[in-house]
Structures are given as structure tokens and as C-alpha cells.
Amino acid sequence: MSMTLEELTDRTGLTVLDHLEQQVRIPVVDGLQAQGDLIVIPLAVLDDVDVPARARWRPVPPSGVELLRGAAGGNPHTLVAEPGAAEWTTEVHDRQRLAVGVLRATRPAYLIHSEHGGSGIAPGTYLVRRQRERSTQRGGQADFLVAD
Amino acid sequence: MRPTSTAGTGRRRSATSGCGPPCTPNPPTGNAERAITGLYALLGRRRPRFHWAASPRQAVDLLDEPPLRLGGPVDPAAPWHVAHQLADAAHRLAGRLDERAGPVGTFWWTTERIVRTRPPADALAAGVSLAELLVVGVRNSLGRSVHDGLRTPLRAALTEAVGEPPGLRWHGQHDAPWVAYHDVRRRLRPGLFHPDDDRQVDLWADIARSCGWWWPREDVCVVTERTGVAHTEALPGALHGEVRTHNRHGPAVGYADGWGGHSWHGTAVPAWVIEEPTVERIGAERNVEVRRCAIERLGWDAYLDQARLTLVAEAADPGNPGCRLQLYDLPQHVWGTPARVLLAVNGSVERDGHRRRYGLSVPADLDDPVAAAGWSYGLSGEQYARLLRRT
Secondary structure (H helix, E strand, O other), X not given: OOOEHHHHHHHHOXXXXXXXXXXXXXXXXXXOEEEOOEEEEEHHHOOOEEOOOOOOOEEOOOOOEEEXXXXXXXXXXXXXXXXXXXXXXXXXXXXXXXXXXXXXXXXXXXXXXXXXXXXXXXXXXXXXXXXXXXXXXXXXXXXXXXXX | OOOHHHOOOOOOHHHHOOOOOOEOOOOOHHHHHHHHHHHHHHOOOOOOEEEEEOOHHHHHHHHOOOOOOOOOOOOXXXXXXXXXXXXXXXXXXXXXXXXXXXXXXXXXXXXXXXXXXXXXXXXXXXXXXXXXXXXXXXXXXXXXXXHHHHHHHHHHHHHHXXXXXXOOOEOHHHHHHHHHHHHHHHHHOOOOXXXXXXXXXXXXXXXXXXXXXXXXXXXXXXXXXXXXXXXXXXXXXXXXXXXXXXXXXXXXXXXXXXXXXXXXXXXXXXXXXXXXXXXXXXXXXXXXXXXXXXXXXXXXXXXXXXXXXXXXXXXXXXXXXXXXXXXEEEOHHHHOOOEEEEEEEOOOOOOXXXXXXXXXXEOOOOOOHHHHHXXXXXXXXXXXXXXXXXX
């Protein structure tokens, strides 16, 4: 099942900027995909991430899970799925310390952002990571997280 | 805890705008004058004449005094002797108030670490006392937001404008950290302080609520209005609501007369960094932190275009058809340390149809643009090369 950005925003009540293409079908992909400063990575690709067996998984509600808000309270990336289609946990050990959480979907789930539009995620298990940047502060050796 | 000093500012602007300095006090300024008069009375002095300034910059002109030479014997005839006495009284008051807190202030570093790294409720659950929590969660956090945050760009701008500004001053709204800390403690435990000390805290609290920086002098007191604008953002990793100053369009902290201090993500910067950053000015700036802020303000794409930096390598951007990733070398004299910048193109279009370019600073030992893009997400170049789609 794939849908257009218009259908996705109608179903979720979330909004996107009106200059984004509304009628094009959002590809549902099972590989790596990036949405601005977030990236969705199939868990199998990674060897430096563990999800503990006791991790608590929560269903992704139709109203969505807000994953990350942009700088200064800007626009969030929201994860949405039909009832029973996907679960989400933030209990994950990521040696890169960039994990936002892990998604486990049995039917397509969608990531939506008002400026970046929609990303369709095929059934599977994925790590969602943030983007980092080498610090511009004194010393310049620490990293900090990007918030666009 | 939010710094109260950012709220409710500028409320008497309409009544005072347009009049020349010193402004005629309006009803609310009476609060500050009453409280300051109360402090003068504690020293056995009569009410001073009040001169109101729209900003600290204007206050310096009103003061018109030579830089103080401190360190010598105290001269009771000096016009600033009253400020010296007031500092002494405030110091002794703070000492008495701190004494009432018991053993706080010498608490274990492990306790402090808990309060610094866990939300307040968790810290209490972990055995931290309320008194300890208040030190870190109220006094220190307001210190970060108000002293390090709001006050710093103003002090930097004032120093840039007039050299070392006149000393022996108080900061009114920006003295909130210690005033609020003691105020919270006595609200939680009425009767904690001696009634005389309570009355003194009342005076300092009234001043913090009703004016900006002020300079007490013999028979005269120069008082600044509160700030009109304060632009802040959350301090990364803050547990107690700490903020830092930031405004990409004008002064981060400013007054009704237009004067203010500029700040970029918490770093105080000269006005040109925000108002008119250019490659030439960046090249001429001696302070590396200011250079970095100015480059970020100008935008990496514009800076890389204009500064003619060396392109290390470029490659097709995986998952972003038709777009290229470009890796540039930043000269050490620009950045202060070896650094590289990856210039990438947004996956989604802007309203005007073009795609925004953005720069990311990356470790200097990366030579491959795809590996650099991968690094930004904790991935190898091989992993990132498998990116299917970017929006």
C-alpha cells in the first residue's frame, strides 16, 4: 500500500508546506533513506547497535510519535502508521550515540515533516538516527547534533 | 526554571519613548526607586536623585565618570563610596542567608553530578536533598541563563562601545539568580530568614523585578530600564530549563533605544557578525570563535563560494539524484584547528523551487565526501552509498 502526500496528511491531520508535491505517490522503501537531519537504517545493516530483549515497545498511534523537533522548537519529524502496523522503542544501545529509536513495522509506516514531506517505510525493523556535526566550539573535537 | 528576567520587559516603553535622558520616571519606575531608596536608607543615606537611562550604553554617558581605580584604600569621600558600602551590605546579607541553608554548598560532587544529570524529580528520588536541588536547579541554572546568557553579550557590547564600563554597579533584572534562589527558599520555608533580612531580600527582589543595570553614587543613582527584547534558545542538554542567547537577525538582548548585545548560539559576538558578515571581515577577525560564528551566520554555502577554499573531492550524492556532495578543506588559520566541511544539497525543494545547500563540519581526516556524509549519521561510506532516497 502506498499513498500520496495528500492522502497521508488527510489521514493523520498533520500538515506540510503547500509547495510540496501533493499528488505524487510516496515511495515505500525497505532500505536506507534520509529525511533532513534524520536517517532510517535497516537494523540488519548495522553491527554497532543492540536492542535489549527487555526493551518496551509501544504501538505507533495513528496520531503519530513525534521523533525530533527542529531547532528552536521548529518542525517535528512525526512517525505515523495504521493501528497495529508498527511499534516503537527508544530503548536502544547505539555505540554512535545517535539513535532516536527503533521501528518495527508489519505494514508500511510513514515519516512526515512539514518541509521534507513524507518517507514511506516498508515492513521491517529500522533504527532512526540523528545527524551529527563536528563541533564548532573551542577545541573542535566534540560532536554535536544537527537540528534543521 | 525559566529566567524571569526575559518576561514582561519593555512594559513602560510607550510612556517614556521620545523624552530625552534622563527620562521622567513613570509609575512603575517608582517601584525601583522605592526599593533603591530603601537600600540607601539601610546605609543611613537619604534618597538619591534618580536618572533613568534607556540602556546601559546611555547610562554610561549619564554617569560620565573616569574609570575607577580599585585596590587602594577606600576613600569615604569618593562619589562611589555608597556603592562600596552597598556591596559590603549585600555580601554580609548573602552570608547570613547562606548560613540558614545549613551544610549546602559543600555537598559531595556525586550529589552535584546527580542533580546535573537527572531531572529534578529523579534527583530527589535518588536521595538528593531539596536544599541541594535548589542550589543547582535554581541558583546555578539561573546563573547559566542570566549571568552567562543574557548579561554576557551586553557586557561585551558595552566594553566594545566604551572600553571598560563603569564598575560598582548592580544588574537589577540580571541579578535574578541569587535573589530568586533566596526568594524560593523562603517561600518554601516561611520564617527561614530573620525578618530584617526578609525585608532586605524584598528590596533586592523588587529591584530585580523593576529595573535593569544601576549605578548607585553619592546623592545620584543612574538606573537603566529593563531590556526590551531577549532572544534565547534552550541550552543543549539542559535539565533545569537553562537558555542561551541567540538571534540571527539583530541584537539577542536589546533595549528600547535600539542598543543591545549580539549573540550566536550563546557566543557573544560583535554586531557585524549578525548584521553584515562578509568573507573579508571574517578574514580580518582575530578571534577564532567569532570567525566561526560569522561563517555560520553567513552560511557555509555562501562562505565556500566566496572564500575560494580548496575542494578536496566531490561525488554524486546517494539517494539525491542530480546532486553532488563536495568536501572542502578549511585552512587552519580560519578555523583554529584542522577541519573540513561537507557541502550538501537538501533533498526537498524550498518554496521558490530551489534546493537549499548546507555545510556540515566533519573530521579533518576524511577524504571521501560519501564517507563524510556517512560519518554524519554514524555510518561508513559503503553503508551510506546504499542510501535510496533523501527528502
